[in-house]
Amino acid sequence: MVLNSVCEISQYSYFYTLLNPKGTGSVMENKEKYDYLIVGCGLFGCVFAREMTDAGYKCLIIDKRSHVGGNVYTEKIEGINVHKYGAHIFHTNDKRVWDYVNKFAPFNNYRHKVFVSHDSNLYSFPINLFTLYQLYHTSTPNEAIAELERRKVPCDNPKNLEEWILSQVGTELYEIFIKGYTTKQWGKLPDKLPSSIIKRIPIRTELNDFYFDDLYQGIPTGGYTALIEKMIDGIDVKLNVDYFKDRAELDSLANNIVYTGKIDEFCDYKFGELEYRSLDFEHKVIETPSFQGTSVVNYTNIEVPYTRILEHKHFEFGKTNSTVITYEYPAKWEKGRESYYPVNDEANNKQYMQYKKYSEEQNPNVIFGGRLAEYKYYDMHQVVGSALAKSRHILAELKNK
Numbered sequence: 260m261v262l263n264s265v266c267e268i269s270q271y272s273y274f275y276t277l278l279n280p281k282g283t284g285s286v287m288e289n290k291e292k293y294d295y296l297i298v299g300c301g302l303f304g305c306v307f308a309r310e311m312t313d314a315g316y317k318c319l320i321i322d323k324r325s326h327v328g329g330n331v332y333t334e335k336i337e338g339i340n341v342h343k344y345g346a347h348i349f350h351t352n353d354k355r356v357w358d359y360v361n362k363f364a365p366f367n368n369y370r371h372k373v374f375v376s377h378d379s380n381l382y383s384f385p386i387n388l389f390t391l392y393q394l395y396h397t398s399t400p401n402e403a404i405a406e407l408e409r410r411k412v413p414c415d416n417p418k419n420l421e422e423w424i425l426s427q428v429g430t431e432l433y434e435i436f437i438k439g440y441t442t443k444q445w446g447k448l449p450d451k452l453p454s455s456i457i458k459r460i461p462i463r464t465e466l467n468d469f470y471f472d473d474l475y476q477g478i479p480t481g482g483y484t485a486l487i488e489k490m491i492d493g494i495d496v497k498l499n500v501d502y503f504k505d506r507a508e509l510d511s512l513a514n515n516i517v518y519t520g521k522i523d524e525f526c527d528y529k530f531g532e533l534e535y536r537s538l539d540f541e542h543k544v545i546e547t548p549s550f551q552g553t554s555v556v557n558y559t560n561i562e563v564p565y566t567r568i569l570e571h572k573h574f575e576f577g578k579t580n581s582t583v584i585t586y587e588y589p590a591k592w593e594k595g596r597e598s599y600y601p602v603n604d605e606a607n608n609k610q611y612m613q614y615k616k617y618s619e620e621q622n623p624n625v626i627f628g629g630r631l632a633e634y635k636y637y638d639m640h641q642v643v644g645s646a647l648a649k650s651r652h653i654l655a656e657l658k659n660k
Contacts, residue, residue, distance in 0.1 A: 277496050293319045293495075293512055298502045299519030301329025302639060303629035305490045306359075306646035307517055312494050314654050319512060320491065321500040326484070327491065329519075330599070331639065333482030337544055337581045340482030341571045345538060345587055345599070346555055347483060348574075350473040351640035357475040360643060364486035366477035369574055371470040377435045377559045384557065385470060386432060387463040394431070403464040423454035427462055439561035444589045445536060445602065453604050456636075473640075478574045516622075519629035521598055522614045526621075530613045533634060535598035539588040541565075546581050549573075564588060601634045608634070626653075 295311055297304040300322035308318040326332050330344040348371045351357055360366070375384040383389040388403050397403045410429030417423035420441065424433050437457065441449050445456070461472065479486040502509060503524070510516060518525055523533045554573035558565060569585040571577075592598055601607065611634040618627060628649055630637045637645070 277498070291317075291512075292514070293317045295319070295515050295517055296321065296509060296513035297517040297519070298322075298509075299329060299517075299629065300324075300327045300487075300491075300496060300498070301519060301629060302331060302487075302642045303519045303632075303646045304329075304517060305487055306643055307626075307628065307650045308494050309490050310647065310650035310654070317495075319495045319497065321497045321502060321509065323499070323501045325498050327496060327498070328484050328487040331483040331487070333484045335482065336542070336583050338579050339572045339577055339583050340484075340575060341542060341583050341585070342483075342569065342574070343542075344540065344597075345585075346569050346574070347639060348471070348476065348478065349639050350471040350476040351644075352474050353640060353644060354475070356640050356644050356647070359647065360479070360486065363489040364479035364481060366479055367575060368476075369478045369576075370476055371555075372468055372553060373470050373555045373557055374553055375436055375557045375559055377439075381556075382435065383468045384436060385461050385463065385468070386428060386436060387468050388466045389468060390432075391464070394435075400464045407462075407464070417454055419450045420452040420454050420457050421449035424449070424457050436559060438559075439563075440557055440559040440566055442561055443564075443566050445600075446589065446591055447602075451604075455603065459636075480575065482575075514624070516625045518625055518627055519632050521631045522611070522618060522627060522634060525625075525627075525632075526614055526618055529617065530610055532594075533610055533614070534602040534604075534607050535592040535631075536600040536602060537590040537592040537596040538599050539590050541586040541588070543584050543586075544581055545584060548578075548580055548582065550582050550584050598631055601630065601636060603634070603636055 294316040295308070295318045297308050297318055297320045300320050304320055305327075308320050312318050322329070324332075331347050332343050333340040334343050335341070348369065349360065349366065350371070373384050375382045382393055388397070388400060391397045391403045391406060395406050397406050407428060410431065411427065412425040412429060414422045414426040417426050421433070421438075424437050438449060441452065441457070445452055500509070502520070521533070521535070523530070549572075550570050551568060553570065555567055555569055557567045565586045565588045567587050569587065571583050571585070572579060590596065614634075615627075618625065626649060627633060628645060629642055633645075635641075
């Protein structure tokens with residue numbers, strides 16, 4: 260096979276083959292047959308491609324963006340690895356997954372902490388003993404448990420997010436920490452959302468303000484882009500490719516398709532549009548060693564248009580004289596925007612099951628994986644685990660043929 264070029268990744272000693280690196284010409288100019296065409300250069304696609312390539316199968320990864328990594332992409336600005344699509348903290352209790360990602364980059368020992376700004380006051384979050392001390396002066400776990408019990412709004416069968424969180428912490432904590440942020444993030448009042456969204460966040464009566472309890476946590480040293488570049492070392496990649504503009508020709512390049520985009524778009528919205536939430540990001544360089552003193556502060560007042568401010572240097576304990584911050588604005592999804600979060604309420608999940616059944620029946624040679632294709636609110640470790648499980652299941656089947 261003759262490649263148009265080989266792209267050296269600046270700052271790192273890793274290589275991946277990049278077909279038509281500037282987006283000129285057509286990837287179809289290269290007519291070699293691949294075993295797998297992988298649509299999407301995010302975590303699922305890259306893990307799957309790595310596993311199949313190492314097993315001797317030939318893969319081509321395409322992506323509509325101009326960079327690798329999907330939403331975990333990091334860009335170095337002022338010597339700081341900036342999470343361009345929001346904060347990504349790797350956390351898992353699965354040693355197999357942790358060992359796997361550490362093959363491609365060393366991880367630091369970052370432990371995620373979040374603070375909440377409400378009415379110009381700063382609070383510890385997730386809700387923990389220190390939060391309750393700040394508000395109610397409870398200083399022991401027993402006092403905290405008793406205070407929460409006193410404030411809970413009884414509900415034997417919570418049917419939505421609002422009813423569930425009120426039954427756990429009461430009205431004041433709900434108003435300060437949950438109501439405004441959730442309404443902004445999801446574009447719906449909490450009584451219109453499933454409780455599964457909020458159950459991801461712990462409520463503690465100990466002095467533990469770490470966001471995650473997982474055994475293994477951290478950020479890849481040098482950023483996620485470095486990790487992805489190492490992961491796809493030696494695999495053909497084509498960027499700036501819109502799969503849906505040249506679908507038939509792209510499909511003809513491979514025996515099998517791995518699809519990681521929106522499943523409703525793949526099926527030409529046959530059963531209507533699934534619901535997603537989108538985001539806008541405003542990145543700023545500020546000439547000060549530290550802007551807010553921590554990586555993430557959530558803004559929970561409904562009248563504040565953004566949900567949080569990220570300060571990226573704190574993810575890797577940076578010591579630069581300037582800093583980069585990001586304002587994160589939630590946005591309604593519509594065609595042409597990026598889809599970040601599936602809205603997993605009952606109606607959307609029912610609609611997704613229609614798509615799942617239809618796509619599996621009509622496309623037996625297509626593998627669907629990742630947050631958008633499976634319409635699941637996956638964390639990163641879950642995406643990696645899913646890709647590993649899928650690829651190894653396929654390899655086992657191929658071996659037994």
